[in-house]
Amino acid sequence: MIESLDHVQLAAPAGSEDLLRTFYVDVLGMTETPKPAVLAARGGCWFESGSVRLHLGVEAAFHAARKAHPGLRVRGIEAYARRLAALGAEVHWDDALPGHRRFYSTDPVGNRLEFLEASADT
Template identity: 50%
Template sequence: MHIVGMDHVQLAMPAGREDDVRAFYDHLLGIPEVAKPPHLAARGGSWFESKSVKVHLEVDEAFAPAKKAHPAFVVRSLAALSRRLEGAGYELKEDQPLEGFERRYVSDPFGNWIELMQPNR
């Protein structure tokens, strides 16, 4: 096998909405924001990284939300995160069951589709 891992997922966002993206990915989902390299920071957007998850949001002048393609994040407590997101005004949706997981979907502040998955134990 040639592919041995994934470094990050990149999503698009509209220009000038960095405060919204921080509120969602850092404050609600709990993925800490990290500084972008200076030569990339001038483009706008924000990067969020933990030990196991890296999400980079980059400004796209012709932004359209990803409604089908999406990242799927494994979470510790789907119930607690769902309550937190709903309390912040986000609507969560359920889909067809997937063996071994409880899961829900939420859209980020720009309409990008995000899957949240908790393994059944």
């Protein structure tokens, strides 16, 4: 039986680690987690916040995930969206999910990210 989700992996182009660190740590507020040495040799980087873990792995024939995406629950979505926008991230609000406030953004290599919070009226 599946017990829980361990992590979500997104692809990234070789050499993008510094861009990813700046975005995932400085903009999103996540913490970088050291990769085991055997995996660090492959490039990429890992990030976490609470129980959420995102792994960015280098892919030679990289194509950004423009439809597939992690859905990240946040607390205080309005303030979080303002923070991202103030730090240069795009924020695209979407009201199509009943009972939720949500917006989309992209990381610096073009991967789509969804941020959502249950509405007070649910």
